[in-house]
Amino acid sequence: MMAILFLGLAACLLSACNDEMDVQQSYPFKVETLPVPTRIVKGETVEIRCELKREGRFSDARYTIRYFQPDGKGTLRMDDGMVLLPNDRYPLDREVFRLYYTSESEMMKLKAIWFAVLSITVFFPGMPSRAENPIKASPDRFSIAVECVKRFEGWHGEKKHWPYVGWGHKVLPGERFTNSITKAQGDSILRADLRKLCRMFSYLGRDSLIVSVLAYNVGCSRIKGYGKIPKSRLLKKLESGDRDIYKEYVSFRCYKGKVVPSIERRRKVEYMLLFEK
Secondary structure, eight states, X not given: OEEEEEEEEEEOOOOOOOTTOSSOOOOOEEEEEOOOOSEEOTTOEEEEEEEEEESOOOTTOOEEEXXXXXXXXXXXXXXXXXXXXXXXXXXXXXXXXXXXXXXXXXXXXXXXXXXXOOOBOOOOTTOOSSOSSTTSOOHHHHHHHHHHHHHHHOOBOXXXXXXXXXXXXXXXXXXXXXXXXXXXXXXXXXXXXHHHHHHHTGGGGGGHHHHHHHHHHHOHXXXXXXXXXXXXHHHHHHHTTOOOOHHHHHTOOEETTEEOHHHHHHXXXXXXXXXXX
């Protein structure tokens, strides 16, 4: 069994969602860690030494940390003894810190993946605490969605990837993209694709983003239905107002009729990151 920890680190406050906001700025930062053991046994504790490095310093920026573990069982705590519960955010008040992961599963591989949201949302007094338009995703969630897609799609920068370029964009007739596009261009294309899908599923409200991320990977026809392909049970439930969709969402885990563990893991991570209760 493989335990995968997805640790999200972000400096953010919820704000109004608008692609043309002029009050939000993004500043790059990263988290550096020392190497950790690749295998651990039940009851063993692993220390993860971390350091947050940021380019800019802004008095109103607030950092939080959260983690996800779609496979295996274990406990993660901060160096001050605070236990982190999956999918909850906790304030981070220092740049150098340590995490301790204790395994509750038998011999397994530990793969620590720093799932950093590469944007900082700076709070300015007077900014609303909720999205004014419930159909649009908050900047924080949209950035998480973008990084999630990048993590699982990978970079399509070689000719063997054609007709896919960037982070999984399928080149359409009339487009002149090639596998030699820059990562900045790839990022722009990915964001445009996700926004287009969000508009398509905008009637689903707060569930539009997670469905859009799924559609980016599996295609709209498998969700909306087309020709002999029926409308998915996932979409039927959401359209009826039933948001108990975990089982239906994770069911998009097969290739040629067989369950693929890596795809199943992707679905679980997407759900934990993007589903709003």
